[in-house]
Amino acid sequence: MEFLNDWAEWSPRLLQGLWVSVQVTGLALLVGVPIGLGLAVLASVRSRIVRWIVIVYVEIGRGMPAIVMLQMVYFGLPDAGIVLDSYFATVIALALTTSAYTSEIIRAGLRAVPEGEVEAAAALGLKQWDVLRYILAPQGLRIALPTLLGFAILILQVSSLAFTLGLPELLSQAYSIGASTFQYLSVLTLAGVMYLIITVPGGWLVENLEKRMSRHLT
Structure with missing residues (x-):
């Protein structure tokens, strides 16, 4: 079949683009998740000013489309x-x-930790930092892990919007090949297959983790 020959020819270039997509996704998660954890913790402090700053940041970050955020950072x-x-x-x-x-995913995980454990730690004289470090964070992150992994898959898909900035990621490479061959349907189908090779097993992993967590929590 002729399209298989085309796919074999295009695959090395598209795989390079997929690697760029995986790189930017991994780095974004590596930077963003710790910040999200910090925001989740700050959302529970007593200072009303700090809480409002966190709320404003989170609402803007969640309400603004990713493509607008990309354009603002690159052009703004x-x-x-x-x-x-x-x-x-x-x-x-x-x-x-x-x-x-x-931050919202992790905050929900932290709030799911039984209050009795936190109260017991306080009764034992543990400081708030120790309670967060040894009780809340380990259990809360474990509860939030399946949702975080699902969000990581979503961020990989969202990274395709970076083609608007000229980043040579997977979709950008596919468009470039399509512009030179005029076989957009074929090359975009191959790009979609490459995304599916990552996202489908990732979805299965998330589903299995959720089932295991449900058994643990019950």
Whole structure:
């Protein structure tokens, strides 16, 4: 079949683009998830000012479309004297979006930890930092893990929007090949298959983790 020959010819270039997509997704999660954890913790402090700052940040990050965030970081920051290439602009924009969403995911996980354990730790004289470090964070992150993994798959898909910045990720490479061969349907189908090779097993992993967590919690 002729399209298989075309796919074999295009695959090395598309795999390079897929590797770029995986890189920016991984870096965005590596930066964004710890920030999300920090925001989840700050959302529970006594200071009303701090809580409101966190709420505003999270609502803006969740309410703003990812493509707008990408455009703002890449085209907007130069107005402030900060010039970034498309790679780092994508990582920063996706990390900002990730931190906003994962803060709510992690906060829900922290709140799911039984209050009795927190009260027992306080009765034993543990400081708040120790309670967070040894009780809340380990259990809360474990509860939130399946949802976090599901969100990671979503961020990989969202990274395709970086083609608007000229980043040579998977979708951008597919469009480039399509522009030179005029076989858009075939090359975009191959790009979709490459995404599915990652997202489908990832979805199964998330589903299995959720089932295991449900058995643990019950």
